[in-house]
Amino acid sequence: MPKSLLIISRQSPWSGPSAREALDIGLAGGAFDLPLGMLFLDDGVLQLLPAQRASQLQQKDLTANLQALEMFGVEDLYACNTSLAERGMSPSALSVETLQVLRDHEIAALIDRYDQVITI
Known part of the structure; x- marks a missing residue:
């Protein structure tokens, strides 16, 4: 039986290749x-904003990769409520509809459910 994997993405989409690498994994x-599940934490929640202008930073928009996750069977997508609130983001305004927003104490339980965790 394959081991389960949680990817924790903590980087903004424009801070370097880390956000793209997390989505590629x-x-x-x-x-x-x-x-597999993905948790967007800290500046990683910024990847979830719609209408990003990545081309102005000479980077590729990650929105299509986010939307493709479900097509590839990655349906367990999570975001940290605290990270969203600290950045003034509303869960209803994000580009991913199937996202589950978790409180801090729920994140620890989520991590415990997975066999392996990668933080990027």
Whole structure:
């Protein structure tokens, strides 16, 4: 039986390649039917904003990758409520509809449910 994997994405979409790498791991894992979840934490929640202008920073928009996660079987998507609130973001205004917003104490329980955790 394959081990489950939680990817914790903590980087903003424009701070370097980390955000893209986290999504690429998620897409690859989903393609191989790996039980997988993604948690957007700290500046990682900024990846969830719609209508990003990545081209102005000479980067590629990550919105299509986020939308493709579900097609690749990655349906367990989570965001930290505290991280959203600290950045003035409303869960209803995010680009991912199937996102579950978790409180801090729920995040610890989430991490415990997975066999392996990668923080990027």
